[in-house]
Amino acid sequence: METVKTLDITANDLNWKIQYTPEHCTMCGSCVAACTFRAIEVAVERRATTISTARQPEPIPQHKAVPVIKRVKGLANACVGCGMCEKVCPNQAIKPVRNEDSRANILARSGGTPAKRGGRNNLIKENTLDKITVGRISQMTDPALDAERHTFDILAPFGRVLMPNELPFSNNGGELKMNASTPPVNWIYPIIFSDMSIGALSTRAWEAICMATAYLNEKHNMPVRMSSGEGGMPIQLMKSEYLKYSIIQIASGHFGWSRIVKALPQMKVDPAGILIKIGQGAKPGDGGLLPAAKVAEHIQAIRGVPKADLLSPPNHQGLYSIEESVQKMHMSLNAAFKFRVPVAIKCSASATSVSVYNNLLRDPYKICGGFFLDGIQGGTGAANEVSLDHTGHPIVSKVRDCYLAAVKQGRQGQIPLWAGGGIGMTGNAAADAFKMICLGANGVFISKLLIQLCGCVGNEHSRCNACNTGLCPTGICTQDSRLVRRLDIDKAAQNIVEYMLAFDTELRKLMAPIGNSSLPVGRSDALVTTDKAMADKLSIQYAC
Amino acid sequence: MCRIGAIKSKKPFHPSQALRLMLPQQEGHDNSGFAMIMQDLGGVFADYKDKPLLSLACTAQGAKLAEEYMKEHNFVRDFEWVPKIDRRPGLDIKAMPLYMFRCYDYPVEYKSADWSDKEQLLLDTRLALRELLEQDDQGYVFSFWPDVLTLKEIGDPSDIATYFRLWDDNGELMARNVVTQCRQNTNYDIVRYAAHPFFIQGYTLCANGENTFYTKNTEYQRSLHRGYTGFESDSQNFLYTLHYVLHELKWPIKYFKHVITPLPFSEIGKRSDNKELTAIRQSLANLEINGPNTIIAMLPDGRMMTCCDSKKLRPVVVGGDETTMAIASEVCGLNVVLPNRNPELDIYPNEREVVVITQELEVQRWKQ
Ligand code: SF4
Numbered sequence: 064m065e066t067v068k069t070l071d072i073t074a075n076d077l078n079w080k081i082q083y084t085p086e087h088c089t090m091c092g093s094c095v096a097a098c099t100f101r102a103i104e105v106a107v108e109r110r111a112t113t114i115s116t117a118r119q120p121e122p123i124p125q126h127k128a129v130p131v132i133k134r135v136k137g138l139a140n141a142c143v144g145c146g147m148c149e150k151v152c153p154n155q156a157i158k159p160v161r162n163e164d165s166r167a168n169i170l171a172r173s174g175g176t177p178a179k180r181g182g183r184n185n186l187i188k189e190n191t192l193d194k195i196t197v198g199r200i201s202q203m204t205d206p207a208l209d210a211e212r213h214t215f216d217i218l219a220p221f222g223r224v225l226m227p228n229e230l231p232f233s234n235n236g237g238e239l240k241m242n243a244s245t246p247p248v249n250w251i252y253p254i255i256f257s258d259m260s261i262g263a264l265s266t267r268a269w270e271a272i273c274m275a276t277a278y279l280n281e282k283h284n285m286p287v288r289m290s291s292g293e294g295g296m297p298i299q300l301m302k303s304e305y306l307k308y309s310i311i312q313i314a315s316g317h318f319g320w321s322r323i324v325k326a327l328p329q330m331k332v333d334p335a336g337i338l339i340k341i342g343q344g345a346k347p348g349d350g351g352l353l354p355a356a357k358v359a360e361h362i363q364a365i366r367g368v369p370k371a372d373l374l375s376p377p378n379h380q381g382l383y384s385i386e387e388s389v390q391k392m393h394m395s396l397n398a399a400f401k402f403r404v405p406v407a408i409k410c411s412a413s414a415t416s417v418s419v420y421n422n423l424l425r426d427p428y429k430i431c432g433g434f435f436l437d438g439i440q441g442g443t444g445a446a447n448e449v450s451l452d453h454t455g456h457p458i459v460s461k462v463r464d465c466y467l468a469a470v471k472q473g474r475q476g477q478i479p480l481w482a483g484g485g486i487g488m489t490g491n492a493a494a495d496a497f498k499m500i501c502l503g504a505n506g507v508f509i510s511k512l513l514i515q516l517c518g519c520v521g522n523e524h525s526r527c528n529a530c531n532t533g534l535c536p537t538g539i540c541t542q543d544s545r546l547v548r549r550l551d552i553d554k555a556a557q558n559i560v561e562y563m564l565a566f567d568t569e570l571r572k573l574m575a576p577i578g579n580s581s582l583p584v585g586r587s588d589a590l591v592t593t594d595k596a597m598a599d600k601l602s603i604q605y606a607c
Numbered sequence: 608m609c610r611i612g613a614i615k616s617k618k619p620f621h622p623s624q625a626l627r628l629m630l631p632q633q634e635g636h637d638n639s640g641f642a643m644i645m646q647d648l649g650g651v652f653a654d655y656k657d658k659p660l661l662s663l664a665c666t667a668q669g670a671k672l673a674e675e676y677m678k679e680h681n682f683v684r685d686f687e688w689v690p691k692i693d694r695r696p697g698l699d700i701k702a703m704p705l706y707m708f709r710c711y712d713y714p715v716e717y718k719s720a721d722w723s724d725k726e727q728l729l730l731d732t733r734l735a736l737r738e739l740l741e742q743d744d745q746g747y748v749f750s751f752w753p754d755v756l757t758l759k760e761i762g763d764p765s766d767i768a769t770y771f772r773l774w775d776d777n778g779e780l781m782a783r784n785v786v787t788q789c790r791q792n793t794n795y796d797i798v799r800y801a802a803h804p805f806f807i808q809g810y811t812l813c814a815n816g817e818n819t820f821y822t823k824n825t826e827y828q829r830s831l832h833r834g835y836t837g838f839e840s841d842s843q844n845f846l847y848t849l850h851y852v853l854h855e856l857k858w859p860i861k862y863f864k865h866v867i868t869p870l871p872f873s874e875i876g877k878r879s880d881n882k883e884l885t886a887i888r889q890s891l892a893n894l895e896i897n898g899p900n901t902i903i904a905m906l907p908d909g910r911m912m913t914c915c916d917s918k919k920l921r922p923v924v925v926g927g928d929e930t931t932m933a934i935a936s937e938v939c940g941l942n943v944v945l946p947n948r949n950p951e952l953d954i955y956p957n958e959r960e961v962v963v964i965t966q967e968l969e970v971q972r973w974k975q
């Protein structure tokens with residue numbers, strides 16, 4: 064009996080195997096050069112065959128040394144299934160295949176440290192919103208609109224909205240005149256390109272999203288805003304006119320803020336908003352993480368930090384109550400921009416979201432300009448897998464709960480609700496956004512979808528998700544200058560722009576049949592579901 | 608689908624005129640009922656204009672309950688008009704056993720009260736009576752307001768008119784303003800309360816079309832005012848918004864249109880009042896209608912107003928002469944009640960327009 068070292072880690076223990084067809088391989092070496100994880104290597108294998116060509120058996124053993132492409136053993140170089148080898152192979156000689164019997168998850172904690180990765184939750188693969196359809200179609204009495212012909216007002220508020228009787232109006236001979244200032248509200252496109260920092264993203268990927276944002280605004284009149292993510296912004300951008308398309312984020316690490324504060328006097332225009340990040344849907348209660356591998360020189364400069372693992376605390380230090388957060392953070396940030404820029408807050412969706420929202424709604428200072436709720440299916444650049452897969456709250460019912468809580472107080476719409484975490488995960492962001500809006504969201508925010516448009520191959524089925532390694536094969540989530548060059552920023556920006564143009568048309572295609580030309584916020588009557596439990600939970604019609 | 612209409616005249620006229628306005632339009636409605644609200648009354652009510660008038664359709668038990676409630680709350684009955692019913696067989700009407708129109712004196716403690724207190728009392732009384740009679744389905748309280756009478760019934764409009772002898776023109780029931788509709792069912796249930804026109808604190812409103820923001824409007828209005836109840840019809844939302852904008856916020860009438868069909872942001876941006884209009888659109892987003900609608904409203908001072916949705920998917924026409932003006936969904940109705948008017952002067956308001964007919968029958972129109 065052969066001795067087997069059963070504890071050795073071999074290819075069949077890992078998530079992905081390589082399917083290699085030597086007959087097609089020309090040994091060009093492209094796949095090996097393309098693999099950022101060094102999961103494959105060129106090797107020489109011994110082949111032994113015995114042939115017999117005579118009439119009687121005259122076995123002749125032959126030995127050949129053949130060059131092959133081979134899996135590298137071990138966890139450190141595990142194939143992540145990114146498919147770059149397959150992409151570059153001229154002969155389709157190599158591709159990754161999923162290993163159903165993988166033991167990787169059991170082995171991943173070797174060294175005594177928790178497993179880490181990027182991407183989304185990999186345990187929830189379905190999209191709740193796909194069980195809902197727009198079932199209230201205008202027929203006869205309220206004619207459907209013409210998606211091509213009618214004008215649609217596709218805008219959402221970012222900022223604190225007052226109750227009608229709180230508006231500081233005076234009646235001047237039949238004309239209402241506003242005679243005091245009100246909290247700033249910006250009406251923007253109902254999709255926000257959401258918080259991915261420079262650092263988590265490569266500068267080029269970040270730039271591609273910036274370019275797409277500017278293009279959508281300037282060429283297509285779509286007022287899409289982009290959130291900076293925690294980690295500051297390039298000084299050039301802060302001094303430019305384009306700042307008006309940006310929402311600046313402040314998170315618990317306060318990374319980049321000293322530069323932002325210093326740049327204040329040089330800002331020609333106001334940013335579109337400030338977003339205080341309290342939590343993130345992908346890893347609620349676990350602070351931000353930028354592994355040292357990604358803290359390149361330019362990241363150190365923007366954030367003002369040395370090369371090290373950058374950990375944002377799970378909490379804003381010194382904030383122990385909602386009231387305190389309102390007074391300290393909202394007030395100081397509002398004051399910094401002289402009360403001209405709306406300040407919103409982003410939280411992980413949680414069983415407690417409704418009480419937080421209720422408190423914000425009741426806040427006497429009326430200073431919170433948006434409640435961003437991020438659900439469990441949101442993505443991240445780096446997190447402990449245990450947080451990614453096992454903490455968090457689905458977004459759909461939570462946004463609905465918050466909306467209905469506001470309805471109960473008669474305050475719906477006063478603090479705009481923005482929903483994120485899995486929007487567009489099946490590629491249909493317009494349908495997802497529309498349904499969230501009908502359930503009560505004012506708008507949605509997306510991020511993973513954006514990098515997928517830039518070429519990210521990661522998904523909810525454990526593909527790639529190596530954003531934490533600094534080895535991102537598409538140049539999106541790395542600071543390695545050689546890898547970053549893989550990203551064609553013009554093409555990436557173009558992909559985003561084209562997706563958004565399609566998104567806009569698709570949104571109209573959904574608004575037209577329900578007969579609405581402005582966003583149907585809270586029109587839950589437009590939705591039906593074939594899932595009874597969901598119908599009950601969301602208070603929408605059950606259909607079968 | 609339904610059709611709506613209103614007549615405003617310097618001289619009191621009979622309800623049969625309202626029926627004549629509506630019946631030619633009957634291809635556009637389902638003839639499932641008849642409802643009207645009369646204001647500025649003549650006939651038997653001419654001497655009781657300052658007394659709150661209760662319009663009630665109920666059972667005998669309902670009448671008893673209502674009477675007890677009014678007594679308990681110190682309302683003293685001053686005058687009552689009970690329609691003489693024509694009970695000939697074969698009429699298509701689902702009649703209630705009793706119809707009562709009663710004028711009351713205010714309770715003593717309110718004799719010298721301000722109007723603002725009185726109008727709260729009248730509303731609370733109507734709401735209380737409604738709740739009282741709703742138990743065991745004992746009846747319907749349509750309005751309780753000085754100089755305002757409401758009649759609503761289920762059935763064929765001309766049969767309903769026969770039943771109440773509205774064709775007789777006997778001088779008993781007359782008014783200078785009538786808002787009417789010939790349809791009882793809504794897209795929801797057949798309920799008397801669901802029939803237009805609707806009434807609250809002097810404001811009357813009738814609408815045609817579908818309020819696609821019904822859920823949004825309703826969810827918001829429920830917490831805006833205790834009087835915003837029922838919601839049996841998606842058109843009640845318009846009335847409550849009208850009442851909220853004019854009566855609660857006390858905003859000038861032109862802002863009602865800005866609330867229900869706000870201008871697109873791109874247009875607001877170009878206007879000098881953009882700050883105000885943006886604030887209105889933002890703060891009253893839940894009262895936008897965004898569906899195909901026309902409304903006819905009658906204000907406490909007797910003015911009538913009409914406007915339609917921002918895409919003009921529902922039309923309306925206004926026309927008349929020096930003594931009488933009428934508003935209807937279709938011009939054929941106007942042709943019957945005002946055959947001698949100059950039709951060239953008829954107004955077909957556009958999607959941005961508001962038309963108001965003043966007490967002097969002057970027509971004011973403006974663009975939003
Ligand atoms: S799929 Fe990606 S990680 Fe796996 S071998 Fe190919 S290039 Fe390397």
Ligand code: SF4
Nearest residue numbers: 519521527528530535
């Ligand atoms: S391609 Fe890059 S960004 Fe996408 S999952 Fe892989 S490492 Fe992350």
